[in-house]
Amino acid sequence: MPARRILLGFYFEEFLAVGGAEALGRVVGLSRAAWKDWRPANWAEYVKVLPGLEAIPEVGEVEVGTFSVEKAIALKPDVAILGDWQVKGLGTAAERLAAAGIPVVVIDYHAEQPARHAASTRLLGQVLGEEARAARLAGEYEAAITALRDSISAARLPRPRIYVELGSKGPGEQGPSYGDYMWGALAALAGGSNIGRGVIATWGPMAAETVLASRPEVIAIAGSEWRRHPTAQLMGQGVAAEEARARLRGFLARPGWNALPAVREGRVHAVYQGASRTLADFASLQYLAKALYPELFAGLDPQAEYLAWHARWLPIRPQGSFMLGLA
Structure with missing residues (x-):
């Protein structure tokens, strides 16, 4: 069953690409600083078309040590979607989410491994109940990477x-x-x-x-x-x-x-x-x-x-x- 209350730590555009803009209505907590502070103009553009972003509670940002497990638990999400780097950064704090009955779904685009991109996208599709859309996104990505690598390999430069x-x-x-x-x-x-x-x-x-x-x-x-x-x-x-x-x-x-x-x-x-x-x-x-x-x-x-x-x-x-x- 698709998650209805979601804590979203990173990969915001991937979340929206898989779930569509309407998926934002299921986000009850956001690591906003990882979006607004790192890409302020991008954030501003999204707020124009998705003004509800501003109302989503902030849970803090892992890299600067402001992520609050207490805030995250208090929001009562069905699931927490976090990047692999965030889980590693949180250490045992991530285990407290699981101990509170909040499953942690770990996805990873940072490694820049095409297989991980595809697997993370399909996993998002399962969480959001958008398996078919996720499969199209993953397939499109894999096809683009394969075409590029085949061209480079064939050129033997x-x-x-x-x-x-x-x-x-x-x-x-x-x-x-x-x-x-x-x-x-x-x-x-x-x-x-x-x-x-x-x-x-x-x-x-x-x-x-x-x-x-x-x-x-x-x-x-x-x-x-x-x-x-x-x-x-x-x-x-x-x-x-x-x-x-x-x-x-x-x-x-x-x-x-x-x-x-x-x-x-x-x-x-x-x-x-x-x-x-x-x-x-x-x-x-x-x-x-x-x-x-x-x-x-x-x-x-x-x-x-x-x-x-x-x-x-x-x-x-x-x-x-x-x-x-x-x-």
Whole structure:
């Protein structure tokens, strides 16, 4: 029987894509900060079309230690839908939910493993009573990934070295990079040789000297709607392309970067952090593949694919910058 009272910790757009906008009426508790604070312009767009979001009780956010198990239990949900990273972050606190009679459904898009994307989507379908819709979403994702990987495999091209950094700190401070996780896993799926692999377990800063020594041929800086940070990489809803490129050019002034192959050849890109660890990240994967193999994927328009996915599955129509290069 589909859950009627749901505590939702993360993967908000996946929840809405599977359940439809009407599924929001079943959410009795929300880790709002993980949406509103991380992607404020995106949150604002959803509030315009789904004003009920503002009225859903907040339960806090795991990463900054504000998640309240007491609040969650008091809301009496039938089920708590949490990300794998949230359950790990909560530790024994997550067990208190189960002990209170609240089943914890764990889903995971952060690992960027296509099989986990598909399994998590189908699991959401079971919880929401939308198995057929979930199957279509999962199948669509799997087909896009398979087509891309088949093209890369058939081409038998060398794997270019790629460096991905979360640009939330701006050029003045080395931001986190990724191992076999999130953008690092996406970069590998896209056919790149991720320079963070073997250096970083999941995510964390890479020494500037290591980046220089690795001589990446492609660089991608992940950004979001971080207007509180004066030099952070801006990307996402409401961000103009030239504004995003102006922030991206700031990273090129880092010591030694002018000698990197990626910078010399103009193969430096910005990607939207909100377009990772999501069902729509097949488009981010396409973009990275095109950045790595521009001739092989010359006819591909990943941003158009990203926007079309929203038109098919979600109630908002994003406008802004979600993936772009220097040119």
